[in-house]
Amino acid sequence: MIEIKNLTIELGEFFLKDINLSIGDGEYFVILGPTGAGKTVLIECIAGLHRVKQGEIWLGQNEVTHLASEERNLGYVPQDYVLFPFLNVVDNIAFGLRQAKYNRTEIQERVNKLAGLMGISQLLHRDIRSLSGGEKQRVALARALAPSPGILLLDEPLSALDLQTARYLRLELGRVHRELGLTTIHITHDLMEAVDMADRVAVIQNGHVEQVAEPERMLFYPGSERVSDFIGTPNILDCDYCHSLGQGVMEVGCGSLKLIVPHEGISVHKVAILPRHIYVSETRPPGRGVNGFQGTITEIKYARNAVRIALEVGENNLIAEIPYHIFEEMDLNVGKEVFLILRMRRIRVYESNN
Template sequence: MARVVLKDLTKCFGEVVAVNRLSLDIKDKEFVVLLGPSGSGKTTALRCIAGLETPDEGEIYIGDRLVNDLEPKDRDVAMVFQSYALYPHMTVFENLAFPLECAKVPREEIKERVQRVAELLQIRDLLDRKPKQLSGGQQQRVALGRAIIREPKVFLMDEPLSNLDAKLRVYMRAELKRLQKELGVTTIYVTHDQVEAMTMADRVAILDRGVLQQFDSPDRVYAKPSNIFVAGFIGSPPTNFFDCTLTDEGVLDAGEFKYSLPRDLVKIIKEKATSNEVVLGIRPQHVKVYRRKEKENLIKARHYTTEPLGEMVILDLKVGETLVKAIVDPEFKVEKEHWIEFPVEKIYLFDKKTGTSLL
């Protein structure tokens, strides 16, 4: 298998910089997800690794080889696309066997490898069927099988589950993760779906407008986002943000409310921030809601609306005209007014000018 290294990878389309000096060091056998919104450069980066796009600058290493000038077929990678790209006139067996036939693998070995991959993917009973006779999930398994059967050093996957329904997507996420660990193949997976990224990845590379924002484990990008973009992009419902001014007394003034900070955080802001203008962030999961003022540093809020989600409820509250989302249990009794707390150990603080985390 192989380590994959990108050094200052840059790709432009006319005036648009799709990928901007992207550097990643992906370990052998690691499952890395490239995550970002549409236009973030994740698919372009993947296509550069595959050899389907030529970078304008930078280097791509697969194993110990610089592959910039190699044809896609010589890079020892296998790509799985959003569209399954199965040959409609061929059976499942023939679709799986096709890349081996192109490589002039002996017929007996082809049969053996097809049977082995079909067993792994639990599609042995489908080998005689044509693609039109398969469900979406079955077609996806065949597409995966065609990549696996080549025994490449690296799997490249471009939103392979996006055409499946929600229930099947959940099942296939677990299957893909199991397969990747069982095969031990370095995998680079592109998605805009943060749930896919957080549940499948060993590490997540978050991109925005072609620039790497953070490359870390799912736990760390959730708990320790490097900037406002990451904090807002990761997590559902999205993080609550409040523009604040740090007063001389060490209080964050958000206009609609004030929030007292401990001295150590005040010191950090004064040392790291470019000014006294900061952004306070807290996830809805971490907002505590009370029916009365039970302690200091609570903020008065009025009920705005309720969003029931079965096992939990999103409570939309207003502090003045500022909307705050909190998550409560379905049994929580909603009143016209509440008091809310932002536990200091759960808050994020960002420099308003640069957007970078101060904590």
């Protein structure tokens, strides 16, 4: 159990104001917010890297607000890993174990076990500088986990990686969390990362916690206008019928739209897709056109860095979002016929009524 009570801190341009959070044992808790929102400061406060003058931090039964990092028993993976360049992979992982005065065989066993868990057994004697981003991330994670910490803090663990590696590591993080059951706080600015991984999400903006909720709840019932502005209100469609096409794919009918969605279950009640995951094009896109439709623009609205386009597709109304610089290169106006694609992998499926 991690509890943060009335935490207020100011560090140059970053600040946190009256933060209250309570994170349960074994929970995978994601802190979501735009760059500069104060996410890193928050996790660093929990890690004991800043002197906190206002508010309290509790880990379990102990107040740790004024304890040094080494007295908090936590694992911390900073954004760019900060591996020790003068040590090889083994010695990086064993760093905390040596500090805790484990004997040699214990260290060796623990390092091998963690290397196995993280899938880096073949890298153990490599120089840190020769590792790829994904490998470094795994080593940093193994190093943080080695001294058996009570909680794990991950600062943007996937943001420096290429898409493919990030997607793979996202699954790995989930697996490690399930295997170890370790209370984890994960920071990200990526909404889909938060939705995919979190038991609960805290949306933080301008040093303020705007909402704490389960990911789906946050998506469908944003706690404030600022949250809905940041995540973008999703398109939610009620489904009339569905049938499985096999191989984990289903066809669902929502109004006049026939959608192909990734789903292993029996039935689909609702589907949701974020505006940014609907592609709009002036010409017919090439290929088989899974989830491709034609619609008419009914409204164009300018948001912060993007343009929201309301579309009428048969009897359904959808909102698409296009980055401003792409919108500028297109010739879109109200009443125009356009082509759109709902990205299949980005459609989220809900079985029940809730």
